[in-house]
Amino acid sequence: MAIQHVFLLLLVCALAEVYEKTNPNVFFLNSQNFDKHVTKKRDKHVSIVHFYRERDSKSKEWAEEINELAKDWQGVYNIAVVNCGANEGLCESQDIKTTPTIKVYPPLPVPIQIYDGEISSKSLNNYSSRFVNSFVVELTEENYLTFLNEKPSMPKVMLFTEKSGTPTLFKSLSLHFENKMLFGLAKPEDTSLVAKFKVKTYPKIILFKTSDNKSFDYSGDLKFRGIFDWLNVYAETFVSGGTDAVMSVKPWMNQIVPQLTKQSADDICYKHEGFLCAILFLESTPDDSLTSIFKTLTDKYGSKKDRGADVKFMWLDINTDRGYFESFEGTSVGQLVFLKHGKRNRFVAHDGKINLSEISNTIDKIGGGDGKFLNIKGGLPELNMQKK
Template sequence: MAIQHVFLLLLVCALAEVYEKTNPNVFFLNSQNFDKHVTKKRDKHVSIVHFYRERDSKSKEWAEEINELAKDWQGVYNIAVVNCGANEGLCESQDVKTTPTIKVYPPFPAPVQIYDGEISSKSLNNYSSRFINSFVVELTEENYSTFLNEKPSMPKVILFTEKSGTPTLFKSLSLHFENKMLFGVAKPEDKGLVAKFKVKAYPKLVLYKTSDNKSFDYSGDLKFRGIFDWLNVYAETFVSGGTDAVLSVKPWMNQVVPQLTKQSADDICYKHEGFLCAILFLESAPEDSLTTIIKSLSDKYGSKKDRGADVKFMWLDVNTDRGYFESFEGTSIGQLVFLKHGKRNRYVAHDGKINLAEVSNTIEKIGGGDAKFVNIKGGLPELNMQKK
């Protein structure tokens, strides 16, 4: 009996997927989305792609390192995987001769690289970082005043560090916020700048708004996702002509699951071209357990995450906006829909449970072109104002 149990355990392990479909760290590529999320991003971004088969001899081991890399570096790189067993044509088109293979897709005109180094998250990061371009200015006593005062409407992001060079993470952020923010790196010897921003410890990250002569300190972990989300709030307010008061006037700009109302609609849905608006139909604000699920989904599919469809999540008060809710025919309270807003308003209703696995599956179907959209007859009604 013990031998039988051991055999069954080994069989289960052998049949386990290299990457679970609910994996929140990596992006799953296929022939429908490869060009959109790798080829077209080679204007300035770097992709790392693991080509594998479920039964090849090394991919389960390699997947551990890919996952480790993706936990902290997804966004700096577009870290993705392709199952060649299910995507033979795609692997042939990418000249994958054997599996497993890891390829690095740097910005054009550099050619695609076959990675043949040590399979570790650290080595992959070190190798791929050489391809990251940068718009970061190295600040000195001579140029920092010019940097702070040029383009007054554009926020300045300054990293104070004792280390030499510019961190890969900071270079990548400068690419993501190109034409929205200016990035600079400063050292302890830049005494005028250090004094102006009262730098007492390193590293320190500061956002500065020239027109108001105001600065904002970042207090989270110095990792890509946290910094990106923090900067993105300011990019959407300052760059659009707002002020530092916008965050209090527009609380939805900094909420995990904002309410869709007449005031918030443009900021969280209507003016985000190419995004899906994921709307929860509820009678009251989402509970903490639901918010936690949506936070995980937002981390996976939100702005600039490079994963399939780009999605912004929100909730609608069905009592306040009954007409709006009823325009999504056949849906019910508690359901989630994905709206494509534009000249033709269309939606896909999510029919499963609201959890990471099932909602991810619906989003992947939409991103892969396998979901059927329903047209909203007569257009969307006007939303009501949020109650004070």
């Protein structure tokens, strides 16, 4: 009997998917979305793609390293996977002769690279980082005043570091916020700049608004998603042309638990590929106790600080958007759902209490591949405008 159990366990392991379909860390590519996520991004960005078949000899092991890389570096690179068993035509068009294969797609005109180095997250990162372009300016005593004063309506983002070279993460941020922010790199020897911003410890990221001479310090983890989300709030505060837009134009960009509406949906949910949209169904604005819970959860799961899912938290007014609420069959007022938005809209309902422990358990189950997603029949209805 024991031998039979061992055999069955080995059989289950052998049949397990290389990547769980609910994996939030990587993009799953096919012939319909490959160009969108890879080809059309080669103007500026680097993509890393693992081509595999479910039963090839190495991909289960390789997937562990790809997942490890994607946890912290998704966004710096577009990290994606293709199951050649289900996408033979796509793999043939990408000249995949054997699986597993990892290809790196640098910005054009650099040709596509077949990665043949050590299969580890560190080695993949080191190899791919050489292709990341940069708009970062190296600041000196001679040029920092010019940097701070040019384009007054555009925020200046400065990294103060004792290390040589420009970090890959900072280069990538400068690409993502091109034409929205200017990026500069400063060292301790830039004494006037260090003194102006009272820098005592390194590394340090500071955003400076030239138009009213205000600076803002970043205090989160030095990971791409956390810094990107912080900068994105300030990027949305400004418009090109020399004028400042008022934050109230997009108040949801600076709210702990924003309301999901037609105006806010793209910013807080729909355009965040790879994220889960956590939607709390309410009849009125969440109270302070709920806001506190979701603030803690955002700090834990909003930037991939832990293993598992990457989550955006929001609430829906069921009186304003009754049809939207009812499309999540079997749910009730006061319930939390986790929406995976895309071509196919799917959700997992949180059946526990609305507290830190039980919500965290649900998120961890989803991140671990144990979440049972249900399809939203007929698709999501259009949201209504927020009432003023």
